[in-house]
Amino acid sequence: MELRKSYFADQRKDGLNEIGQPRPRLDSPGHVTGKTAYFADRNFPGMLHLKMVRSPHHHARIRAIDTSEAEKHPGVVKVLTAKDVPHNVYTILILIQIGPEDETVLADGKVRWKGEAVVAVLAETERAAQEAAAKVKVDYEVLPAVFDMEEALKPGAPLVNEYHGQNHYLYDSGECRKVRFGDVEAGFAEADHILEQTYQSSPIEHAPTETTGCVVAPEGNDRFTCYTNTQAMFFTLDNASIILQMPGSKLHFVGGTVGGGFGGKVDVIVEPIAILGAKLTGRPVCFIYSREEEMQISSPRAAEKVVIKDGVMNDGRIVARKVTGYTDAGAYSRHSPYGAQKGAAHYPGPYTIPNVWIDTYCVYTNRTPSSAMRGFGVTIGDFALEVQMDKLARLIGMDPLEFRFINAYRDGDMKAHRQPTEGAALIECMQEASRAANWPVAEKFMAMSSYRKGG
Amino acid sequence: MxxxxxxxxxxxxxxxxxxxxxxxxxxxxxxxxxxxxxxxxxxxxxxxxxxxxxxxxxxxxxxxxxxxxxxxxxxxxxxLAEGGVLHPLQRAFLDAFATQCGFCTPGMIMAAKVLLDRTPSPSREEVVEALSGNICRCTGYEPIIQAVLSAARSNSQNVA
Incomplete structure (x- = not known):
């Protein structure tokens, strides 16, 4: 790959000596020799196996739980229900003051999605835990469920999560995160053409090769060592401390080695209950998702719906953009209120548009809780925006790449969320793309620069 | 039991x-x-x-x-390593940056070894076929294929 140092030559003084040079990865020798220690490679004498009893219903009231048969099953050491968890209702982002706490470690009186954890069984072997879990009797009263975001937002829809009180997250700005810039209606009034389109995506599972899990060992010094494949060590430690009402100094987290994460291992799901099991039994505990659990239970990328309305001029300028975004959080918040908020800042795209109106909703449904995945909050939005850009270019009969040059943001441009653009390189990227893809554009676009003083 | x-x-x-x-x-x-x-x-x-x-x-x-x-x-x-010396496949995986999270790597190397034991100079298609039962979810397949082809080349040079 050719490294072009001519771009921003008067602005960037770095030597860029490392780029393009191979450097050995520090973790590779362990990988190729099989010596890398993943959490599941830890094995302790007397280790118990934890299996979860899960809700077969999307939405149901729990009338009663009977664990007596499971407790009598050979090899079973402990059966845990909601009353065993010191602080059972939590939410991950409470650490950065994004509440309310809205999710149960073990279901208490109600389940809100199919697969929700209800009872934890700890046994001498994986098989005994599995067999005993099948003997737990839960009496459910099935409730109406809602799976569609627009249905969930209608008056009279089944209430998914009582901790919120309505089927959307309540931001300090109200029912949605809002961006208001210029006068979008005046922009539409002056536009030569208006195009409104709706884009939708399904949930996407990360499907890491190594499933989610942890191994917890009680130590002689009254601490618990938790070997985990979490992607969020300190989030997990702090949330475990809250859920277990245990000072962080009692918890020693060992991790950083992750057999594929892609954002799917940032939720705090397996560690607190495994640590609790180790505390109440005094034995090491292993809790590993089966492949089926990884596919069905772990948070996917949220389903999204994006409605984009653009006003465009015949000369290629976009003069108004109105976006309504919906993020399907599933039954619980996890990281989705943040994802929806990120979308609000992102939706204008890397384009300078004088009149912008954005609303993004984080919606609760009785679906598997969604959470982080590679660029969550912006990836689906980018898909929608760039498809929209191609459609707009077609509408006015313009080359789609030249259309993007006309609207590209440049240093100094004010973005819709009131951050001035700095360090933009979109134009330079598109110039390289034009050359690499042999997709020529007019010379005036090849002479442009993101750097205002550069021409 | x-x-x-x-x-x-x-x-x-x-x-x-x-x-x-x-x-x-x-x-x-x-x-x-x-x-x-x-x-x-x-x-x-x-x-x-x-x-x-x-x-x-x-x-x-x-x-x-x-x-x-x-x-x-x-x-x-x-x-696979003998006397602390990496097997040519292990060396090739290192040099080709054929590992990411590393979880699939031991299985990939086993599949590649069986291939090279039987077919010391495989075609690219034969390498792809031999690795087709091994999933790399980081999707680093191309460096893995290149590593196996590179190991095959270094083996043939050693024999010659």
């Missing part, structure tokens, strides 16, 4: 264990013998992370009962 004896050679060493009847080779290797280089990714024979070599054949250890391996000669990635 009744225990059954099982005895085999693992990477040149004699191993003997009493196991529960029905224990998979993957569990026997990892939990009883302590060789954790084969990984459990799916426990249903679809991801290839547990691949080992049994009597020269590539096997999914998660679907292989340990008691069927009595008297077998078993190789795993943990035993």
């Amino acid at each position: 009744a225990k059954v004896p099982v005895q085999f050679t693992l990477n040149g060493s004699e191993k003997a264990e009493f196991i529960d009847s029905g224990t998979t080779l993957l569990h026997a290797l990892r939990d009883k013998i302590g060789d954790t280089s084969p990984k459990g990714g799916c426990h249903q024979g679809t991801c290839g992370a547990c691949s080992v070599i049994v009597d020269g054949e590539l096997r999914l250890s998660c679907l292989t009962l340990a008691e069927t391996c009595n008297g077998a000669v078993i190789r795993t990635t943990a035993g």
Whole structure:
């Protein structure tokens, strides 16, 4: 790959000596020799196996739980229900003051999605835990469920999560995160053409090769060592401390080695209950998702719906953009209120548009809780925006790449969320793309620069 | 549960264990013998992370009962380096940046070894076919293919 140092030559003084040079990865020798220690490679004498009893219903009231048969099953050491968890209702982002706490470690009186954890069984072997879990009797009263975001937002829809009180997250700005810039209606009034389109995506599972899990060992010094494949060590430690009402100094987290994460291992799901099991039994505990659990239970990328309305001029300028975004959080918040908020800042795209109106909703449904995945909050939005850009270019009969040059943001441009653009390189990227893809554009676009003083 | 004896050679060493009847080779290797280089990714024979070599054949250890391996000669990635010197495949994986999270790597190397043992100079298509049962979810397939082709080239140079 050719490294072009001519771009921003008067602005960037770095030597860029490392780029393009191979450097050995520090973790590779362990990988190729099989010596890398993943959490599941830890094995302790007397280790118990934890299996979860899960809700077969999307939405149901729990009338009663009977664990007596499971407790009598050979090899079973402990059966845990909601009353065993010191602080059972939590939410991950409470650490950065994004509440309310809205999710149960073990279901208490109600389940809100199919697969929700209800009872934890700890046994001498994986098989005994599995067999005993099948003997737990839960009496459910099935409730109406809602799976569609627009249905969930209608008056009279089944209430998914009582901790919120309505089927959307309540931001300090109200029912949605809002961006208001210029006068979008005046922009539409002056536009030569208006195009409104709706884009939708399904949930996407990360499907890491190594499933989610942890191994917890009680130590002689009254601490618990938790070997985990979490992607969020300190989030997990702090949330475990809250859920277990245990000072962080009692918890020693060992991790950083992750057999594929892609954002799917940032939720705090397996560690607190495994640590609790180790505390109440005094034995090491292993809790590993089966492949089926990884596919069905772990948070996917949220389903999204994006409605984009653009006003465009015949000369290629976009003069108004109105976006309504919906993020399907599933039954619980996890990281989705943040994802929806990120979308609000992102939706204008890397384009300078004088009149912008954005609303993004984080919606609760009785679906598997969604959470982080590679660029969550912006990836689906980018898909929608760039498809929209191609459609707009077609509408006015313009080359789609030249259309993007006309609207590209440049240093100094004010973005819709009131951050001035700095360090933009979109134009330079598109110039390289034009050359690499042999997709020529007019010379005036090849002479442009993101750097205002550069021409 | 009744225990059954099982005895085999693992990477040149004699191993003997009493196991529960029905224990998979993957569990026997990892939990009883302590060789954790084969990984459990799916426990249903679809991801290839547990691949080992049994009597020269590539096997999914998660679907292989340990008691069927009595008297077998078993190789795993943990035993590939000799005298602290990496096997050419291991060297090639390092040099080609063919690892990311590393979880599929031991299985990939086993599949590649069986290929090169039989077909020392494979075509690209033969490499792709040989690795087709191993999933890399980081999707770094191209460097892995290049690593296997590179190992094959270095082997042929050593022979010549």
